[in-house]
Amino acid sequence: MYLSDYHIHSNFSGDSVEDLENIIKRAKELELKEIAITDHMDLDTGSIYDSNFILDLNKYIPKLLELKERERKNIDIKIGMEFGIQSHLGMEAEKIIKNHPFDFVISSIHSINKILIDQKEYWRDKTKEEGQEKYFLEVLKCIKSYDTFSIQGHLDFISRYGGEGKKGFIDYTKYDDIIDEILKELIDKGKGIEINTSGIRYLENRFYPCNSLVKRYFDLGGEIITIGSDSHKSIDICKNFSEVYDFLESINVKYISSFEKMKIEFKKFR
Numbered sequence: 001m002y003l004s005d006y007h008i009h010s011n012f013s014g015d016s017v018e019d020l021e022n023i024i025k026r027a028k029e030l031e032l033k034e035i036a037i038t039d040h041m042d043l044d045t046g047s048i049y050d051s052n053f054i055l056d057l058n059k060y061i062p063k064l065l066e067l068k069e070r071e072r073k074n075i076d077i078k079i080g081m082e083f084g085i086q087s088h089l090g091m092e093a094e095k096i097i098k099n100h101p102f103d104f105v106i107s108s109i110h111s112i113n114k115i116l117i118d119q120k121e122y123w124r125d126k127t128k129e130e131g132q133e134k135y136f137l138e139v140l141k142c143i144k145s146y147d148t149f150s151i152q153g154h155l156d157f158i159s160r161y162g163g164e165g166k167k168g169f170i171d172y173t174k175y176d177d178i179i180d181e182i183l184k185e186l187i188d189k190g191k192g193i194e195i196n197t198s199g200i201r202y203l204e205n206r207f208y209p210c211n212s213l214v215k216r217y218f219d220l221g222g223e224i225i226t227i228g229s230d231s232h233k234s235i236d237i238c239k240n241f242s243e244v245y246d247f248l249e250s251i252n253v254k255y256i257s258s259f260e261k262m263k264i265e266f267k268k269f270r
């Protein structure tokens with residue numbers, strides 16, 4: 001069994017208090033082969049969260065390089081980042097990613113036009129469908145805006161937000177065309193998607209993205225997939241991963257992806 005968790009937050013992220021040492025300890029207990037630490041870098045969110053979510057790379061990178069070297073014989077630690085992309089930030093993102101020794105970068109949409117999508121302000125003038133459509137259109141715009149990321153994060157997690165009575169459901173038939181365009185663009189660019197298991201913890205009873213979307217990615221010719229817990233506490237590392245492996249096997253996928261210095265390698269997981 002080749003276990004790796006490619007979406008983990010530490011206390012370098014504004015919304016996590018977890019110590020890197022606890023994360024490494026837990027990952028070793030679970031006998032993971034690899035972990036990617038992927039702390040938040042969200043620029044230009046125009047809110048109170050702004051400074052909390054700007055990653056201090058001058059401290060973060062040296063710390064991870066030190067731990068990567070120290071643990072080399074025990075576990076493969078990947079230097080990652082979850083970049084909160086917005087369509088006007090493509091060039092800035094490229095610059096940051098190229099100038100640091102990242103192994104792996106998740107491209108996630110958390111904000112649109114400088115407004116966080118978990119805020120009432122985003123949903124104020126929109127129906128659920130309008131908010132969801134705008135989000136998917138923005139995903140497409142963002143992945144066209146730069147090239148240096150590794151995978152698209154939690155592709156359909158917009159269902160998590162939207163205020164009272166608007167959460168938890170997406171009628172995918174409304175967005176089939178946009179989603180196909182997103183997946184084709186990712187495939188053309190040699191980019192992957194993740195299966196993010198936090199959807200279960202947020203009581204959505206599914207992963208992000210939903211299984212049919214993952215299957216569609218492979219049907220269209222995609223091959224690059226990582227699995228991430230999106231843990232903000234070490235106890236959540238690798239949660240619900242066996243269900244993911246079972247699902248991947250059921251659609252005849254045998255390999256997950258591993259990244260080192262942004263280069264992909266495929267690992268047979270069972």
Ligand SMILES: [Zn+2]
Binds near residue numbers: 082110153
């Ligand atoms: Zn995220």
Ligand SMILES: [Zn+2]
Binds near residue numbers: 007009082230
């Ligand atoms: Zn995350």
